[in-house]
Amino acid sequence: MFRGFSARIGLSGVAPVLALALVLAGCGSGGDEDRAEVEAPVSAVATAPDEPVESPTLIAVKRRGYLNCGVHEGLVGFAYTDNRGEWRGFDVDFCKVMAAAIFGEANRVRFVPLTADNRYDALASGRVDVLWRNSSWTMERDTGGRFTFAGVNYYDGQGFMVRRSLALNSAAELNGARVCVAQGSTSALNAADYFRARGIEYTPVVLPTEEAARNAYAREDCDAFSADISALAAARTTLGSPQQHAILADVVSKEPLGPVVRRGDEGWTALVRWTLNAVVLAEELGVTRANVKAQEADAADPRIRRLLGVEGEFGPRLGLSKTWARDAIAEVGNYGEIFDRNLGAQSALDLTRGLNAQWNARPAGLIYGLPIR
Template identity: 55%
Template sequence: MSVRFGLVILAVLALAGCERPASKSEPKPAEAPLTVKPAALSNTLKAIKARGELRCGVNPALPGFAFQDNGGRWRGFNVDFCRALAAAVLGKPDKVTFVPLGNEERIAALRSGKVDVLWRNTSWTFSRDAGDQLDMAAISYFDGQGFLVRRSLNLTSAVELNTAKICVQGNATSAQNLEDFFRSRGIAYTAMVFDSEEQARAAYQADKCDAFTADISALAATRTLMDDPGAHVILPDAISKEPLGPLVRQDDPAWTDIVRWTLYALVLAEEHGVTKANVEDMKAGADPEARRLLGEGAYGAKLGLDADWAARAIMAGGNYGEIFDRDVGQGSALKLDRGLNALWNAQKPGLLYAPPMR
């Protein structure tokens, strides 16, 4: 075989191996349609349905957030979210048992399965996420640690608490935050450490310390329990970030999704003007995202729930704004401003933000 003939053969083979560019006039091959995977089965949800009740861990005595009224009925901000979750997964808001848990037992109760969700004043921290292997499904309340003092002291800032005695709960993040704040500023103080928030509150009221430090929401609740609420003031300082919300175990991501999106459903309801009173009207309204939230497109199936799960959650106690105002806002004894807990698109924007329903 001549050299020239061999080169021709090699050239032909090279051309045959090259990929011919597609002509602009040639149709592109059709893409395979996207398929939606069925919802993963949640073992927690199966257990809840088998027993016929949701078990929700709450603070036993935190006015505005979780407490029992004179008739023994549980009320409050966190309580209403638990009822919304029960309505979403079991059909009725009263299918929930409230399990009162102190600080020292709350994490163990959740990890052992004593409760299905921990919805109380427990902060989302690195140690709880990575160390305790718990997930915060979403943030339901943006809080921070502050100081309650007697109005007669005429204080305007926590930095004026030099050499003060400060009541604080020891088995919580509050004591570490207190130490960090004063040490970083070189301010002398004495920590009066107690086993529970109730004990710290009682010591403050008994005048055993100059200030009481805890989450600002807890301080607002504490003030309502004082003999003379008007004699006490919360200083403007927030010395920490305390994102609060429902904690769940990390071993059931499908349950985490259910808890997360039940909370987000209430946030989205407020954003789109869906209230406890107008749910049925909004199902056929002009807002497409509100219609999806209330059942159009059967989005509930992706959570292992029916189409009306979010509608039931909203009808249980209203949207996020209705719950906030009734329990801790201007319609309550606490009269807390929305502040950071306002919607992202409010006239005075806050941090409250839910992903879109689509």
């Protein structure tokens, strides 16, 4: 095509083209200086070393010897202390995943219980290094200038819990109802949006914490309790007669929950993002807590070999060892194992995977492992 185009120009077209080139070359008052200004950044980009971004947060964590992880102050399934005072839960396990990736030991973490109201202040002040506290990724939070969401570890939605004795089938039947919600969460706004869009009158009962909202509902200070559906399932297990309470089918919002970090430390953001991704990818590739060492020794799949550090230098790009992901999986497990023991069939909540199934499962979910390559 290019030969034909040149031939069609012919000799008669050479002069105008050269003239135009000379005019363009002479444009501007600076001549060579102007060209230097344009060319310098291109040259700089081309020769810049492709090195990992150093993370001040990671340096501080390593110097301290443990990770400070912000979690819910008490939510069954996600973050709570057992009868021995040990922290357990879905989000707790992701804190352990990070500790294992950084130190090779899942117990190198300190859990800092936070309310919905004080969680972001605790992160901004440096009291915690990362927030794993069922926090919804919203535009306002992500573009506020202070924080960055590093991924999604649970896809949720807001719903309503009511007493079965009310014989309700839908949240649209809550006209005139008192609805308990927690202060500092997205629940109050979502509930207001839902009822306003439908012209339904209701009375919001805003409590300082999720626990206070749950207790108010238990005392019958309100007719419904509205929160993330996973939180409602957890709350129901704590009530005197769980079977007397129903979670309505209505899902009135999208709540992508995930880890939050301070803005400005790109290396730390990448570390959080890829440790989450590593356990997601491990489930997809069939790497488990039980077989990870065998996979490390025998796997022929290059995706598994890169994940476990047999090939490539992916851990060092995060400021970690080559076996960062292998250590996390060996200590805590893959995403499916973490889900099952805290939220799924092996837990009191017995939640189905739903949207939190792998993308290639049947039925498919939204959990998708980014490629390590």
